[in-house]
Amino acid sequence: MCDDGGIESIGLYTNLDRVARGLASLGIASSDPIAPEQLFPFDQWHYHGTAALAEAARSLALGAQSRVLEIGSGIGGPARYLAHTVGCHVCALELQPKVHDIARDLTHRCGLDERVTHLCGDALSYPLPPAEYDAVVSWLAVLHIPDRPRLLRQIAGSLRPGGAFFVEDFVAQRAFGEPEQRDLREIVYAVSVTRVEEYTADLHAAGFVRVAATDMTEEWTAFVTQRLTAWRANRETYTRDHTEAAYAAQETFYAAVARLFEGGSLGGVRLVAYAP
Numbered sequence: 244m245c246d247d248g249g250i251e252s253i254g255l256y257t258n259l260d261r262v263a264r265g266l267a268s269l270g271i272a273s274s275d276p277i278a279p280e281q282l283f284p285f286d287q288w289h290y291h292g293t294a295a296l297a298e299a300a301r302s303l304a305l306g307a308q309s310r311v312l313e314i315g316s317g318i319g320g321p322a323r324y325l326a327h328t329v330g331c332h333v334c335a336l337e338l339q340p341k342v343h344d345i346a347r348d349l350t351h352r353c354g355l356d357e358r359v360t361h362l363c364g365d366a367l368s369y370p371l372p373p374a375e376y377d378a379v380v381s382w383l384a385v386l387h388i389p390d391r392p393r394l395l396r397q398i399a400g401s402l403r404p405g406g407a408f409f410v411e412d413f414v415a416q417r418a419f420g421e422p423e424q425r426d427l428r429e430i431v432y433a434v435s436v437t438r439v440e441e442y443t444a445d446l447h448a449a450g451f452v453r454v455a456a457t458d459m460t461e462e463w464t465a466f467v468t469q470r471l472t473a474w475r476a477n478r479e480t481y482t483r484d485h486t487e488a489a490y491a492a493q494e495t496f497y498a499a500v501a502r503l504f505e506g507g508s509l510g511g512v513r514l515v516a517y518a519p
């Protein structure tokens with residue numbers, strides 16, 4: 244739970260040794276080189292794994308010359324996937340130092356140092372270079388960031404003219420009740436969830452044009468429901484390789500997210516918008 248511990252204390256961001264433990268269970272030791280594909284079961288902290296990333300790369304027409312910034316890059320799964328499959332350069336910006344350190348180590352062991360640059364800092368204040376990127380991408384990170392209008396101005400300023408912003412994020416389908424607000428705040432650390440109309444208005448206010456929204460609610464509801472079922476079914480195996488506390492922390496997080504989607508108040512959106 245979040246309590247007063249901030250984002251670092253929610254279930255998704257505790258027990259971070261789970262990646263090393265998961266790799267160890269496959270016989271991969273802590274300094275071994277890794278193929279990016281071997282990490283895909285562990286390093287995708289969003290919905291529909293690498294399929295969602297392939298869709299983004301296609302819709303943004305990314306190529307080997309593209310310069311990409313990812314906001315809230317976690318342990319680097321999306322950045323490594325894009326660099327590895329498309330050949331583009333990705334700057335991966337992550338808030339939490341411990342998460343950033345794991346990301347850097349994994350990228351190094353994948354031999355992708357030249358194509359992925361890991362940056363550690365708060366996307367709200369990080370000194371992003373002006374008009375630098377062809378695309379800014381973000382999966383399930385903006386929901387954690389309190390001042391979305393300011394973040395969107397930062398992103399708009401970092402894009403070259405005509406550059407694209409691609410984001411997958413939570414949205415409110417209707418008003419949240421008190422228990423849902425508690426789940427969002429204390430278990431998910433989702434601090435900026437609004438209706439999609441407010442989101443698109445923020446994008447326009449930041450200067451973006453050609454804003455297009457795709458409703459992801461139905462497929463994400465199915466995804467989070469199935470994820471929780473699979474997590475519970477795998478309890479015995481997981482606790483053997485990890486710990487009961489690590490199992491429980493993630494179960495709390497997955498259960499809260501499933502409750503929120505299944506209750507019908509929380510939804511998902513994919514937004515694509517362009518710098519003028």
Ligand SMILES: C[S@@+](CC[C@H](N)C(=O)[O-])C[C@H]1O[C@@H](n2cnc3c(N)ncnc32)[C@H](O)[C@@H]1O
Binds near residue numbers: 336364388
């Ligand atoms: C759900 S994870 C998604 C990680 C990655 N995008 C992926 O799909 O695998 C969201 C990440 O955003 C990061 N984050 C939250 N607030 C941030 C901020 N203000 N600046 C940069 N990163 C942030 C979190 O620490 C977390 O690692």
